[in-house]
Amino acid sequence: MSGQSAQQPSASPAAPASASAPPDAPVLRLESLTRVHGSGATEVHALRGIDLDVRPGELVAVMGPSGSGKSTLLTIAGGLDLPTSGRVIVEGTDLTTATRKEIAALRRRSIGYVFQDYNLIPALTAAENVALPRELDGIGARKARREALAALEETGLAELADRFPDEMSGGQQQRVAIARALVGDRRLVLADEPTGALDSETGDTVLALLRSRCDAGAAGILVTHEPRFAAWADRVVFLRDGSVVDMTLRSSAESLLTGGAAQ
């Protein structure tokens, strides 16, 4: 999936840079990002100069206490809000200079969202839910369905294709939501507490899927307050009062457990 989409020229004419971008160029880049809500006495600095790159194949977890700026960061990365200063570059397009129409197109074509409450459309089957973004992309219904079935197959959910959301467990709905977020050429997935409503075992199946989609070439941001789910990420970024205070990189597992364990 990554191989294909990485080589595909961007659909957006506003992104001339991405056609020749190297395969590991960041899918999302945040540069000196700030966001101030309100002004004067009620001014709140939600983000204070965030720099973050997320490359294909990478899952980045964002942690921090409530009010640290996690949600604001995700909202801006997804083009749902604009920063007060700094740049947001998605697939080579700078959202801060793009037109409203370009942002809308990018949001629809390049970015997938996964929410705590799944947000599947209840009147549509799993396959129809996954096909919907492709139909909105303007491809034919039959082709969209074919792609949706392929995406469900790829995520190990083929047997759910004809079920409606209320015929699926929470974990299954969330995995369908991940398949939907990454259908077609989309390779940026923004997940906001995707395990919030799930028990720990089911939460793991959701994270395992998100992890494997990133291993296959997608780029993901996961906002969570659960350390155990954040631990699926390649990097864990700690926010406090709108600033990155720390970051973990994943060390080699071999250094941790010796012997047969690490194989």
Next chain:
Amino acid sequence: MSIRHGLLALLERGPRYGFQLRTEFESRTGSTWPLNVGQVYTTLSRLERDGLVVPAGEDDAGHALYAITEGGRDELRQWFASPVDRANPPRNELAIKLAMAVGSPDVDVRAVIQAQRVHTIRAMQDYTRLKGQALEAAAGEPGTPDRDDVAWQLVLDQLIFQAEAEARWLDHCETRLVRLNALSPRPEADDAPAPVPADEEAESAAEEDGGLRGALRRTRARR
């Protein structure tokens, strides 16, 4: 850690020799707690002394075999039936470190917490990566899951849950210390909002001490 009972559990499945017990113990627990073969033989001779195992001849290759006795089975049943003792919590260096940091006016407790948090979550990332590999390997093999693989996944989960408990406790400590305004080594007079002045003495004591002691004194003075 009970090597003793671990070996009894393995011997319950049939007679085994020392090196074999070591190998099986490690594959069941994913080498998380490596055993050396000397420990295995020492433990076996103690088990024999206590009548829980008996020598059971040799196999074709000349390895000395051991078998579990009826007394050994009783001991094992009792082990599985009783909870692991929590009466004496093991000494926890992190808890001691934080307790000391809170009492030391020159230590930035938040920095201590954050350094540990990064370390702990990074360990969780490692365990989780191993777990992801284990789950993927299990998914690739159809049929009944291998018991050693399942056991290894459970051991990994234990490591993850334990690290998670530590991370959550660190979050909790930080939140509480923020509320008590006890995080910075020495609060600067014009930076932090002034505490409710209860009486002058308490306030000047707080300034002298900084940190949690000051905060506690302020709290007490306010009551």
